[in-house]
Amino acid sequence: MKPTNHTTGTVSLARHLALAMVLACSSAAVASSKTYTLDADFALGILDGVNYNAPNSNQLQLNEVGTTFPIAWIANAGEDTVSKFDTNSNREIARYRTWFGPAGQAGHFNHLGNAYAGAAPSRTAVDIQGNAYVLNRHFSQGTQSAAVLIKILAEGFIDRNGNGVMDTSFDANDDGIIDASEMMPLADLNGNGIIDDNEILDERIAWVKRVPDGIGAPLRPTGVLGRALCIGTDGNLWVGLFNDRTYYKVSAADGSTLAGPISTVPTAGQPSVGSWTPYGCLIDSNGTLWSASLSGILGKITNTQSDTGPYQVASFSGNFNYGIALANNKVYLGSSNQVFDPATNTFQAIPNMTVGSAGIVADGSGNIIAGSSTIRKVAPDGSLLWQAPLQAGGSSSVGIQVDANNDVLQIGFTSAGRIQKYRGSDGAPLGIFPVGNMPYTYSDATGLVARNVTSPTGTWTVIYDSNSAGMEWDAISWTESVPAGTSIKVSARASDSADNLTALPYVPTANASPLGISGRFVQVQTRLNGNDSGNSPILFDLTIAGAVMGCDINGNGVTDLLDVALVRAAVGQAALPGDLRDQNNDGLITVNDVRLCTMKCDLPRCATP
Numbered sequence: 001m002k003p004t005n006h007t008t009g010t011v012s013l014a015r016h017l018a019l020a021m022v023l024a025c026s027s028a029a030v031a032s033s034k035t036y037t038l039d040a041d042f043a044l045g046i047l048d049g050v051n052y053n054a055p056n057s058n059q060l061q062l063n064e065v066g067t068t069f070p071i072a073w074i075a076n077a078g079e080d081t082v083s084k085f086d087t088n089s090n091r092e093i094a095r096y097r098t099w100f101g102p103a104g105q106a107g108h109f110n111h112l113g114n115a116y117a118g119a120a121p122s123r124t125a126v127d128i129q130g131n132a133y134v135l136n137r138h139f140s141q142g143t144q145s146a147a148v149l150i151k152i153l154a155e156g157f158i159d160r161n162g163n164g165v166m167d168t169s170f171d172a173n174d175d176g177i178i179d180a181s182e183m184m185p186l187a188d189l190n191g192n193g194i195i196d197d198n199e200i201l202d203e204r205i206a207w208v209k210r211v212p213d214g215i216g217a218p219l220r221p222t223g224v225l226g227r228a229l230c231i232g233t234d235g236n237l238w239v240g241l242f243n244d245r246t247y248y249k250v251s252a253a254d255g256s257t258l259a260g261p262i263s264t265v266p267t268a269g270q271p272s273v274g275s276w277t278p279y280g281c282l283i284d285s286n287g288t289l290w291s292a293s294l295s296g297i298l299g300k301i302t303n304t305q306s307d308t309g310p311y312q313v314a315s316f317s318g319n320f321n322y323g324i325a326l327a328n329n330k331v332y333l334g335s336s337n338q339v340f341d342p343a344t345n346t347f348q349a350i351p352n353m354t355v356g357s358a359g360i361v362a363d364g365s366g367n368i369i370a371g372s373s374t375i376r377k378v379a380p381d382g383s384l385l386w387q388a389p390l391q392a393g394g395s396s397s398v399g400i401q402v403d404a405n406n407d408v409l410q411i412g413f414t415s416a417g418r419i420q421k422y423r424g425s426d427g428a429p430l431g432i433f434p435v436g437n438m439p440y441t442y443s444d445a446t447g448l449v450a451r452n453v454t455s456p457t458g459t460w461t462v463i464y465d466s467n468s469a470g471m472e473w474d475a476i477s478w479t480e481s482v483p484a485g486t487s488i489k490v491s492a493r494a495s496d497s498a499d500n501l502t503a504l505p506y507v508p509t510a511n512a513s514p515l516g517i518s519g520r521f522v523q524v525q526t527r528l529n530g531n532d533s534g535n536s537p538i539l540f541d542l543t544i545a546g547a548v549m550g551c552d553i554n555g556n557g558v559t560d561l562l563d564v565a566l567v568r569a570a571v572g573q574a575a576l577p578g579d580l581r582d583q584n585n586d587g588l589i590t591v592n593d594v595r596l597c598t599m600k601c602d603l604p605r606c607a608t609p
Contacts, residue, residue, distance in 0.1 A: 034464050037541035042460065049451060049458025050528055060460055062528050062536035066364030066452030070404040073124040073132040073152075073445045074411060074419065076436025077115035082124060082134045082152070083178065083435040084169075085419065087403035087446070090433045091176035094169040096202055097186040098136050098150050099195070107188025113415045115438040119148065122440040123229035123280070125237070126447030127252060128457045128527075130154030131206075133237060135229040147211045147226025147241055148195065149255060155502050157203040166503055168204040177434050209255030211239045211248050227294075228278035229443055231450045232304045233287045240278025240291060247278060247289070247301060258307045264291070264299055270314035271345060273297055280443060282326045283454050285532035288342075290331045292324040298331065298340055298347075316340065318347045323370070323400070323442045326453045327362030328380045334360035334370055334442070351382025359400035359411070359442035363424060364452060369408055372396045375422060377408070388427035394420040399442030409446075411439045456530035463523045464544050469496050473522050474547035477512040479540040485531030488539055494519030551597035553580055558602040558609055567597045 036042055042052040042060055049067050050060050074083040080099035083092050099119035100107030111117035119136040126132050136148040157166040169183045184202035186195065195208040211226060228240025228247070236258060237250040248260030266272035276293035283289045283304055291299035298321065300314040323334030331340040337353040337360075340346070350368060357370035367385060369377045373396045377385040390396070390410075395418060399411035406424035417437050421430040444450055451457050473494055480488045491506035494517040501523045509515050522544060530536050553563040567581045570589045575582035581589050583596035598606060 033543060033545040035541060035543040036462065045460050045462030047458075047460055050460050056538075058540075060526070060528065060539040062456065062458045062530050063364075065406075066448065066456075067406070067458075068364075068402075068404050068446045068448040068451050069126065069130050069154075071126075071130065071132075071154075071446065072401055072403060072409055072419075073126060073134065073441070074435045074439045075121040075124050075134055075441045075445075076417060076438060077120045077122050077137075077440040078111065078113050078415060078417075078438030079436050080109075080119040080121060080136070081183065081436045082121060082132070082150075083439070084132075084152075085433070085435055087405065087407070087409070089176075090421065090431060091171070092178050092433075092435055093171055094204070095178035095183050095436060096134075096150070096152055096169055096205060097183060098134055098148070100186050100188050102180050102183075102185065105185050105187040106191065107186075107193065112437055115413070115440050120440075123227065123443045124441055124445045125229050125231050125443055126445065126450060127231050127235055128447065128451050128455050130447065131252070133229060133231075133252075135211075135226045135239060137225045137227060137242075139225070146224055147239060148208060149211050149226070149229070149237065149239060149250060150208045151206040151252070151255065153204050153206050156505050157503060158206060160198075160200065160203055166203050168202050178436075207255040209250070211241070211250060212257040212260060213250075213255060228281040228291060230281040230283050230289065231444070231454060232283045232289075233285065233455055234305050235455075238281060238283065238289055238301075238304060240281055242277045242279065242294075245275050245277055247281075247291075249304070249307065259309065259311075262301060262309075262311050262313070264313060264315070266315050267311075267313045270312055271300075271316055273315050273317040276315055279322070280324050282324055282444065282449050284326055285454060285456070290324060290326065292321045292333060294320075294322065296320055298333065316345060316347070323357070323359040323361075325360045325362045325368065326449055327366040327368065332360050332362065332368055332370075334358055337370060350378065352376065352378045352384040355387075358398045361400050361402050361408075361442075361448075363402045363406050363408075364448065365406075369400060369402065371400070371410070372398070375400070375408065375410060375427065377424075377427065386427035388422050388429065391420045391422075391429045391432055394418060394432055398440050399445070401441070401445050402448055403446055411441050413438065413440060456532075456534075457527060459525055459527050460539070461523065461525045463498060463501070463521055465498075466520055466522070466546055468546075469520045470518055471520055471522075472518045472547035473515045474545045475512050475515050476509055476524060476542065476544050478526075478542040480511075481538040481540070483531065483535040483537065485533070486535055486537040487529045488537045489527045489529065490524065490542070491527075492517060492522055492524045492544075494522040496520045550602075551580060551583060551600045553597075556609075559597065559600045559606075560603065560608045561601075561606045562608060564594060564597050564601070564606060568594045 072085045084094040098121045109118040123135040132152045225242035227242040246261035249258040264275040276297040276299045279294040280292040287305040289301040298316045302312040319336035321333035325332040334357045355371040360370040373390045395412040395414040397410045401409040408422040410420040412418040491508045493504040551559040553566040583593040
């Protein structure tokens with residue numbers, strides 16, 4: 001399919017019309033539209049996990065090697081915050097409070113340097129849209145806050161104070177470190193020990209909820225410990241409470257509890273070595289939750305895509321485990337450095353993974369990385385790819401992540417708050433970078449698992465400038481190939497200012513359906529979702545079409561006698577693509593178009609304003 005030409009040609013006008021009118025007609029007669037179908041067209045947008053050249057060109061498909069967002073969300077357990085860390089620039093770009101603070105704010109609990117007191121966040125997860133979730137463990141602190149879950153928006157904001165401006169944390173002095181003055185405060189205004197919606201000042205924070213939550217949900221004492229957090233195939237959250245030995249399913253939309261408690265006591269007839277204490281979880285593409293347990297048990301819950309169950313619970317005996325990773329249709333466990341094969345329900349040691357570990361992670365190619373001080377990376381077949389010592393000035397870690405460039409982030413467990421970075425290809429040291437106090441993150445803090453294992457996905461995002469303020473966008477249409485279990489989803493947003501686009505929500509649309517948004521700039525996000533067999537959908541082309549409104553040929557904002565004259569002067573001519581003068585869209589400008597244009601006049605007798 002060839003790109004649509006969305007510029008007009010020179011229009012031949014009646015002899016009595018001035019040259020100025022000719023120019024006006026040539027610039028306004030065609031509704032704005034754009035078709036993307038060639039490599040050069042797709043290159044105009046941002047490709048994230050998709051490409052237009054492998055295995056075929058002039059089309060979009062998912063990458064064979066997984067990637068993720070260039071952001072890592074690092075929980076700072078010693079100060080009750082979470083850092084938004086840009087993995088391309090290696091700078092902290094925002095920091096959000098997960099509990100009341102700073103010192104002096106009502107409800108603040110000071111435990112700086114102690115990762116096992118107070119709210120003490122440690123688990124983060126990132127969904128396929130880039131939104132982040134952070135779970136407070138909540139050790140005893142004299143309140144009844146239980147496990148608390150927070151959602152932080154990747155784009156857009158909630159204008160709680162109605163000032164039309166996004167009030168949020170950012171690096172105001174551009175030094176790559178967020179200090180206390182660059183975070184929004186949070187106070188317990190009514191003294192109830194709960195973060196209420198009206199107390200949230202940072203407008204990137206969508207909601208804060210206790211788990212379990214909802215009307216009639218009892219306040220739980222601290223000490224149940226929220227120690228597992230993962231995202232399911234339906235985009236909702238699963239939260240594990242350590243001391244309760246239970247899981248809850250939580251809505252990603254509003255934080256309400258959808259299901260639970262789901263006991264970790266195995267279901268009758270399922271493999272069982274007893275119940276377990278949740279200590280980190282991930283969900284595979286079949287909707288099966290796998291849970292580390294801080295013990296010799298690997299836990300399993302099936303059918304997590306359902307809000308009502310039934311949920312089949314099982315447990316398997318292995319060695320002591322801590323971190324957890326999914327790749328190559330297997331489950332990898334840190335500390336014990338074991339791999340579990342669900343096809344045979346058996347464990348074995350990860351070949352060549354001989355270093356001490358807490359966190360463990362798989363990269364976009366299925367290679368396994370682990371290590372609390374010395375780090376090792378091994379291929380899926382167990383061959384050693386590289387080993388790297390702890391960087392000078394670094395500290396032993398309780399977490400390890402892979403970023404959008406497949407580089408490795410080692411989360412240093414220290415009051416200094418440091419991320420140690422290593423090049424993914426060979427382990428070369430790339431530096432040590434600051435975040436908050438006592439960083440403690442070994443869950444899916446970059447969204448790599450959510451985007452490549454749980455729900456394989458990638459996006460292509462493009463902005464088109466119509467050069468016309470207030471442009472009404474008619475529809476987006478596309479040509480696709482979608483194997484079973486795959487899909488292509490398109491959404492858009494529009495504004496007269498390109499800078500305002502990220503503050504607006506995307507509006508989902510169906511193929512060639514009325515869109516109903518307006519603005520000079522339109523931003524279109526196309527999401528490709530693969531299936532659990534590794535198949536990718538294909539986008540062959542996409543067309544953005546502006547609405548054709550009225551018969552305002554000369555672009556003066558009204559349909560009047562001058563516009564009728566322009567149509568009459570062109571009778572007998574072939575219409576240009578999208579030509580407003582061709583009111584009945586038959587490809588030829590005729591007297592019928594003159595009549596139709598006359599019927600659309602804004603003023604009596606088709607008068608000019």
